[in-house]
Amino acid sequence: MPNRGDRGGSRTRAHIADVATGLFLERGFDDVTIAEVAAAAGVSKVTVFAHFAKKEDLLLDRLPDVVEIARAAVRERADDVGPVTAIRQTLLALAEERHGLSVLAEGIEPFLRIVVAAPTVIARLRVFEHEVEVALAEELASDRRFTGDAALLAGLVVAAYRVVVVATVRRRLGGDDLADIAAAHRQRLRRAFDAIEHGISAEPRPPARP
Structure with a gap:
């Protein structure tokens, strides 16, 4: 069974992906940076990369x-x-x-x-x-x-x-x-x-x- 940290990490990951997808839908994939995703999600770039190895994975988070x-x-x-x-x-x-x-x-x-x-x-x-x-x-x-x-x-x-x-x-x-x-x-x-x-x-x- 996942612990609280795992659940919290999953929620953070889902939140970042949701924010990123919203930005991609609004402005296009190539015109959004990781820094902008991090700022909009209220996290650091380090946190984004802790959950997603590549920018493309932000969009394809369900894969x-x-x-x-x-x-x-x-x-x-x-x-x-x-x-x-x-x-x-x-x-x-x-x-x-x-x-x-x-x-x-x-x-x-x-x-x-x-x-x-x-x-x-x-x-x-x-x-x-x-x-x-x-x-x-x-x-x-x-x-x-x-x-x-x-x-x-x-x-x-x-x-x-x-x-x-x-x-x-x-x-x-x-x-x-x-x-x-x-x-x-x-x-x-x-x-x-x-x-x-x-x-x-x-x-x-x-x-x-x-």
């Missing part, structure tokens, strides 16, 4: 949750449920509740615009994908119920989810109806995980005309 969600899906599944099914169910549940990590939350478009407009944030996301992949592979490798290729499965899962999320982000920024986007997101998730479990069947191309 560490992804690692624990992925690990928990594998670790806490029932013995008769495979890891692919468990991860699929977890991601579908996030989509159903419009969780922020599914990019289906209401009103998330301004946040997404900041992300896609900042090359350093995109670069941080790519690094984080690798971190999630490594963590998931470690969890699979340590699970005695799983006898497959942990690194390969983790790579496939992360790549598949990236494809689904990128398509969803594009539609959200394109102004499509959120209910339609959510339905398509869930459908594509199912197709992606079907492909991981059963392989991709391609329709044969029609013969070329003479």
Whole structure:
């Protein structure tokens, strides 16, 4: 159980991230400095860096949750449920509740615009994908119920989810109806995980005309 210091640290971290995100939404990511975030949050720059290694992490403060969600899906599944099914169910549940990590939350478009407009944030996301992949592979490798290729499965899962999320982000920024986007997101998730479990069947191309 976390102690009071841990809870206080979590509150401070969340407060700093909230203040930073507000500033980024107001002025843009590149036009806000760490010093300005610290001043607005009422803390020192040292305190900011004690909680966030990089400026990009202030905006992406929820991403560490992804690692624990992925690990928990594998670790806490029932013995008769495979890891692919468990991860699929977890991601579908996030989509159903419009969780922020599914990019289906209401009103998330301004946040997404900041992300896609900042090359350093995109670069941080790519690094984080690798971190999630490594963590998931470690969890699979340590699970005695799983006898497959942990690194390969983790790579496939992360790549598949990236494809689904990128398509969803594009539609959200394109102004499509959120209910339609959510339905398509869930459908594509199912197709992606079907492909991981059963392989991709391609329709044969029609013969070329003479």
